[in-house]
Amino acid sequence: MKILKKFLKKNFDQRTLNRLYLTFTNTYDNPLIQFSRKIMNIFRPKYSSLFLFTLPKSASESICYELTDILNFNRKLISAHEYFINDIFSRHLIRQVNFKGDIVCDHIPLNEFNKKCIEHYKIFNKIIINIRDPRNAIISFAFYCKRQMGHDLLKNEFSEFMRPKLDQSIVNMNDFQLIDYFIKNYYSHFIDWISQWSNYAEKKNNVLILKYEDFDNDPKTYIQNILNFKSYPNSISDGHKFKKKIHVNNKNKLSETDYKIQMTKDQILYVDKIGEMVLKKFYKITYE
Numbered sequence: 001m002k003i004l005k006k007f008l009k010k011n012f013d014q015r016t017l018n019r020l021y022l023t024f025t026n027t028y029d030n031p032l033i034q035f036s037r038k039i040m041n042i043f044r045p046k047y048s049s050l051f052l053f054t055l056p057k058s059a060s061e062s063i064c065y066e067l068t069d070i071l072n073f074n075r076k077l078i079s080a081h082e083y084f085i086n087d088i089f090s091r092h093l094i095r096q097v098n099f100k101g102d103i104v105c106d107h108i109p110l111n112e113f114n115k116k117c118i119e120h121y122k123i124f125n126k127i128i129i130n131i132r133d134p135r136n137a138i139i140s141f142a143f144y145c146k147r148q149m150g151h152d153l154l155k156n157e158f159s160e161f162m163r164p165k166l167d168q169s170i171v172n173m174n175d176f177q178l179i180d181y182f183i184k185n186y187y188s189h190f191i192d193w194i195s196q197w198s199n200y201a202e203k204k205n206n207v208l209i210l211k212y213e214d215f216d217n218d219p220k221t222y223i224q225n226i227l228n229f230k231s232y233p234n235s236i237s238d239g240h241k242f243k244k245k246i247h248v249n250n251k252n253k254l255s256e257t258d259y260k261i262q263m264t265k266d267q268i269l270y271v272d273k274i275g276e277m278v279l280k281k282f283y284k285i286t287y288e
Helices: 004-011 014-028 031-042 060-071 079-086 088-096 110-118 136-146 168-172 175-202 212-217 219-229 265-274 278-280
Strands: 051-056 102-106 126-131 206-212
Touching: 004 219, 051 060, 060 102, 126 175, 126 212, 136 168, 136 175, 136 265, 175 206, 175 265, 175 278, 206 212, 206 219, 212 265, 212 278, 265 278
Parallel strands: 051 102, 051 126, 126 206
Antiparallel strands: none
């Protein structure tokens, strides 16, 4: 990299260098960027790409930070979600992740098209599914959406979970109204997401289901389970410090995402009934 910098300074004036720098940093598909990535990839560990599909608000960012740090992987800046949903998977996603040493993390559901892609393309040799207690996840999602109202993330990254369209009046709702609104409109999407992936995993030996709660309690064991499942030779040293804390809501209190505190008894009975099969499989029914 130092040699490249010396070469550029020797052969280009400052104005040209500035333009190159702006082009380099602002354009994803610029040839200079592609070239530099190829050079960097020579020195990257030659492991197969890691696909991590997660339920919204289940610490996916924190998990990815740890994995990229331990494996020296590259977190893909592209949104895998767009390529799946828009049915242009083979022309775009494969082209960008066909080299080794990458993590693709997204919230894609297991619809029929996505299933065909996963079963067809060999890069999906092993998949990690990260779930969370949907009763807590929907509360975290509700507070998050209220804070991020109008942000493109809600239209793009979480589009599969936003049917019907999000009502802008949520910014004026109190906590009870907000949670009730999300339970009635979006909770079933969370249950469906977990149910579809877990049913698929039962018939496959290349899908590992992990839980957000395990990452929260023991991140080292959680990450090591991923490394073992993917047959990566890395192991986490005793001195490794987990840098990223799990995101909680705006007041930074875990009680804000505890459904037993935030929901009324009627709401708890309602969400337990809708998610009964998933909850019995991975968690517990509240009043049993």
